[in-house]
Amino acid sequence: MSFLGERLSITPPDNLGTKYREEEVERFVVECMMSQGVPRANATALAEVLVAADVRGHISHGIFRLDMYMSEVMKKICDGHATPTIIKESVSTALVDGNNGLGPVVSNFCMDLAIKKAKATGIGWVCVKGSNHFGIAGWYPMTAVKHGLIGMSFTNTSSLVVPTRGKNNIMGTNPISVAAPAKKDDSFVLDMATSMVSGGKLEIAHLKNQPIPEGWALNKHGKPTTDPKEMLDDGSLLPLGGTELYSGYKGFGLGMMVEIFCGILSGAPYAHNIRTWTKSTSPADLSHCFVALNPAFFANGFEDRMSDLMDHCRGEEPDEGGKAIQVAGDPERAHTQKVKEDGGITYPITLVKTLWQLAKHLDVTPMQSA
CATH class of the missing domain: 3.30.1370.60 (Malate/L-lactate/L-sulpholactate dehydrogenase, NADPH binding domain)
Known part of the structure; x- marks a missing residue:
């Protein structure tokens, strides 16, 4: 997050939680956007997508992105009031x-x-x-x-x-x-x-101060790198x-x-x-x-055949690693279930602190942990 291009001097408290209920995250996003004049319906549309990303395990596209949306609305680069029109x-x-x-x-x-x-x-x-x-x-x-x-x-x-x-x-x-x-x-x-990989995953790796696998990215000199910052500084995927x-x-x-x-x-x-x-x-x-x-x-019975294909793939014998075969959507289903069992979405503390500072900057109520 960029803090709208600035770093706030206010220091977050030490007792911030890292787990938040979906409805609380959505409330926070809506209030942040509405603080900048975005209509509630438009703010809610954004909040729903961001929360869904976090619930499904795509943290790089969840509330981590809130600052980007807010920054562009505040700078009037994006019109938070706009609605689409059909050209033809x-x-x-x-x-x-x-x-x-x-x-x-x-x-x-x-x-x-x-x-x-x-x-x-x-x-x-x-x-x-x-x-x-x-x-x-x-x-x-x-x-x-x-x-x-x-x-x-x-x-x-x-x-x-x-x-x-x-x-x-x-x-x-x-x-x-x-x-x-x-x-x-x-x-x-x-x-x-x-x-x-998506660019957001490198941003998350940089946020967590973690290396990335070799083969994902190049630095600005066109050389392979495992440092996400080298890619983010004019490198390539x-x-x-x-x-x-x-x-x-x-x-x-x-x-x-x-x-x-x-x-x-x-x-x-x-x-x-x-x-x-x-x-x-x-x-x-x-x-x-x-x-x-x-x-x-088209032909009748689409959902039956779709289920048969997915179940057949899952039921195949796994390789020597022993992990069950997955089809598209299974990792997200597993993460969604984990969020349900945990009673909330778990965020990195670095992100939580950033969101708390953003709330103070905007004068909205910070997210309350579960």
């Missing part, structure tokens, strides 16, 4: 202008529109420009699953990824998410960057797969595919044309793509 549409497609609104507000609108179209025609495909960081990509396909639909989401990001055989960053981490309904709410939920020897060109190709669905299709900035993420002096102008697909327009 057909029965199954739409192009939307996010009007520089909060990413979750824009994205909920677009996913809901795609769902409406998919229920009527079998598919809804919605592209949006003029948006901002939208949180975890999986949030939006999971919304489609609640309606019995297959959901997909894609977003471009600032350039952090070096191409295979290249030296300069020209593509974003460009996440992909696909969710599909199965029986007993046991959904398939794929949520992944097209780089080796490798595409999914890593180097050319390990098929990094496939990850880079997937990143370009996301860019086709987002920046290229919507007529927005793409790849190297997107604002540098650390230089937030102008609107991010990110673009996303949301797809909803109605299985009812």
